[in-house]
Amino acid sequence: MMTTDLALDISFERVAKSRLSEVDFNHLPFGKIMTDHMFVADYDGQEWKDLRVAPFANMSISPANLTLHYGQTIFEGMKAYKTASGEVLVFRPEQNARRMNKSAVRMYMPEVPEEIFLGGLQELLSTDKAWVPTTQGSSLYIRPLLFATDEFVGLQPSQTYRFIIMCCPVGAYYNKPVKVKVETHFTRAVEGGIGYAKTAGNYAASMLPTQLAIEEGYDQLIWTDGKEHKYVEEAGSMNLMFVINNKLVTASTGDSILDGITRKSVLQMAKDMGMPIEERKLAISELIGAIKDGSLQEAFGAGTAATIAHISQIGYEGIRYDLPAIEGRTFSNKIYQEMENLKYGRIEDTRGWMMKI
Ligand code: COI
Numbered sequence: 001m002m003t004t005d006l007a008l009d010i011s012f013e014r015v016a017k018s019r020l021s022e023v024d025f026n027h028l029p030f031g032k033i034m035t036d037h038m039f040v041a042d043y044d045g046q047e048w049k050d051l052r053v054a055p056f057a058n059m060s061i062s063p064a065n066l067t068l069h070y071g072q073t074i075f076e077g078m079k080a081y082k083t084a085s086g087e088v089l090v091f092r093p094e095q096n097a098r099r100m101n102k103s104a105v106r107m108y109m110p111e112v113p114e115e116i117f118l119g120g121l122q123e124l125l126s127t128d129k130a131w132v133p134t135t136q137g138s139s140l141y142i143r144p145l146l147f148a149t150d151e152f153v154g155l156q157p158s159q160t161y162r163f164i165i166m167c168c169p170v171g172a173y174y175n176k177p178v179k180v181k182v183e184t185h186f187t188r189a190v191e192g193g194i195g196y197a198k199t200a201g202n203y204a205a206s207m208l209p210t211q212l213a214i215e216e217g218y219d220q221l222i223w224t225d226g227k228e229h230k231y232v233e234e235a236g237s238m239n240l241m242f243v244i245n246n247k248l249v250t251a252s253t254g255d256s257i258l259d260g261i262t263r264k265s266v267l268q269m270a271k272d273m274g275m276p277i278e279e280r281k282l283a284i285s286e287l288i289g290a291i292k293d294g295s296l297q298e299a300f301g302a303g304t305a306a307t308i309a310h311i312s313q314i315g316y317e318g319i320r321y322d323l324p325a326i327e328g329r330t331f332s333n334k335i336y337q338e339m340e341n342l343k344y345g346r347i348e349d350t351r352g353w354m355m356k357i
Contacts, residue, residue, distance in 0.1 A: 008051055008115065008116065008119040008120070008123075009051060010039075010051045010052060010053060010119070010120065010123050011051070011053075012052065012053045012127075013052065013053070014036075014037075014055070015036045015037065015055040015056075016055075019036060020036065023131075023169065025133050025134075025138065025169065026135055027171070028133060028169050028171035029170070029171065030168075030172070030173050030305065031141065031170060033168050033169060034056045034166055034167070034168050035056060035128040035166070035167045035169070036055065036056060036127075036131070037053050037054065037056055037127050037128050038053070038054060038055075038056045038124065038165060038167075039051075039053055039121070039123060039124040039164065039165040040052050040053075040054055040162065040164050041120065041163045042149070042160070042161070042162050042163075043110050043160060043161040043162070043163070044160055045159040045160055048113065048116055048163070051116065051120065053120075053123050053124055053127055061149075062151040064151040064152060064153050065148070065149065065150075065151060066148040066149070066150045066151070066158045067148045067149070067158075070155060071200050071204070072107055072108070072109060072148040072157065072158055073107075073147035073148065074100060074104060074107055074145075074146050074147075074197060074198055074199045074200075075143060075144060075145045075198055075199075075200075076096040076099065076100045076142075076145075076198060077096070077143060077198075077304040077305055078090060078091060078093050078141075078142045078144075078261075079091055079140060079142065079304055080132050080139060080142060080167075081139050081140075081343045081344050081345070082132040082133065082134050082344075083344055083345030083346075084345070085345075087345060088125055088140075088357040089343065089344075089345055089354040089355065089356055089357070090355040090357065091261075091304075091343055091353060091354060092353050092354075092355075093121055093142075093355050094118065094355070095261045095264075096117075096144065097112070097114045097117040098114070099198065099261070100112060100117065100146065100198070101114075102197070103196075103197040103199055106194060106197040106199075107194070108157045109146060109157070109158075110161055112144075116163070117144065117163075118355070120163075120165055121142070121165055122357060124165055124167065125142075125357040126357055128140075128167060129357065131169050132169070133169045133170075137171060137172055138169060139169075139170060139343070140167050140168070140170070141167065141169075141304075141305065142165060142166075143166050144163070144164070145163070145164045145166070146162070146163045146164075147162055148160070149161055172307075173306050173307070173309075174219065176312075177309070177310040177312035177326055178219040178220055178309050178310070178311055179217065179218045179220075179311070179314075179315070179320075180218060180220045180221060180235060180311055180313070180314055180315070181216065181218040181220075181221055181222065181314075181316075182221075182284055182315065182316040182317075183209055183213070183221040183223055183224060184229040184317075185229075187223075187226035187229075188202065188205065188206060188223040188226070188233065188234075188236060188256070189226060189255070189257070190225075190226035190227065190255070190256060191226075191227075191254070191255045192255055193226075193255060195233075195255055195256035195258070196253065196254070196255055196256065196257060196258055196259060198258060202236075203236070206221070206223075206236045209221060213315075218313075218315060220235045220237060220238075220301070221236060222240060222284075223235065223236060224284060225256065226256065229284075230284060230285070231251065231281045231282060231284065232251050232282045232283075232287060233251055233257050234257050234258060234260075235301050237301070237303060237305065237306055238260070238302055238303030238309060239251075239257070239258065239260040239262070239263035239302045239303065240300075240301055240302075240311075241266060241300055241301070241302055241332075242282065242287065242290075242296060242298065242299050243296070243298035243299075243331050243332070244290045244296050244297065245290075245297075246275075246276065247275075247276040247278055248266075248267070248275050248276065248277045248278070248331065249277075249278045249282055250263065250277075250278075251281065252279045252280055252281070260302060260303060260304075262302040262304055262306075262307065262308075263302045263303075265339070265353070266308070266339075267279070268351070269335055269338060269339070270331070273334075275331065284316060287314070288314075288316055288321065291321045291323065296323065296324070297328075297329070298323075298324065298329040298330075298332050299311040299314065300332045307336065307339070308332055308335060308336040310326050310332060311323060312326070342354065
């Protein structure tokens with residue numbers, strides 16, 4: 001179990017009236033209810049300052065704010081869980097701190113020092129501890145956000161930035177197995193591009209193609225490489241993993257694929273279980289061939305919001321392929337259960353993944 005011992009100068013303003021009693025914890029939507037407080041820090045062009053826990057509230061932003069025009073903004077996603085004894089645990093937040101800084105470098109933004117990221121998180125979650133749900137399948141989704149704050153309509157990197165951490169108690173992101181369509185026209189990311197950065201533009205560009213797939217009855221896309229549309233990349237909301245011939249197969253990360261923390265955790269757990277792993281290019285033709293000859297045993301998405309999301313159907317070139325029954329998916333069901341047990345503190349954290357608040 002990780003702990004942090006950080007002495008930061010963080011000011012504190014408590015909400016006048018908590019909204020906690022208004023929340024129905026038995027029916028939590030995803031991402032609509034925010035907790036009482038947020039953590040905020042400002043970068044003035046030289047240094048991070050004015051670290052504070054403040055009431056979650058609207059902010060005033062100039063119409064000339066650079067983020068609104070040019071999208072110089074990045075974010076992260078992580079989750080906190082409450083154990084049976086009432087302890088709050090966060091899943092691998094130091095990984096998110098590191099990934100946010102990789103995104104920051106790519107988007108020409110200042111890095112957020114890990115002690116501010118993790119120290120701010122500790123302070124915020126200590127304040128809003130009561131918001132971490134205890135109902136089955138729910139958790140506290142944590143959204144760190146870094147965005148440009150200069151007021152300037154010319155195209156240049158902002159000098160000033162704001163870092164915020166906000167939280168929402170959430171239920172499932174997908175509440176049933178997902179149907180995915182292989183996208184072979186639109187492109188999410190290319191080599192040399194920003195696909196690995198968790199930046200708004202990647203998500204904005206996915207909206208039209210995803211909506212078109214939703215109109216056809218799918219939930220999500222399988223993005224393919226931008227050059228040939230031949231190889232599996234990721235799903236935009238999660239990384240993609242397959243069990244083919246008793247081996248766990250997933251696309252290697254690179255410029256165009258998000259280096260998912262759930263993805264890398266699944267790979268580590270699979271390795272520890274003795275499951276053979278292949279991180280490599282997976283051609284759509286191989287995937288469809290494996291569905292046809294029965295060697296594809298399991299398909300699932302892995303992400304913070306999505307957790308382990310079973311895939312029930314894959315659409316390709318107008319044909320819908322139904323995948324094997326969820327109950328028989330030994331590997332992903334086992335991984336899901338083991339992850340849940342770890343996150344809720346029901347098994348020992350032998351890898352030191354959980355940060356205690
Ligand atoms: C996450 O899983 O944390 C994400 O940021 C994905 C987003 C589509 C909700």
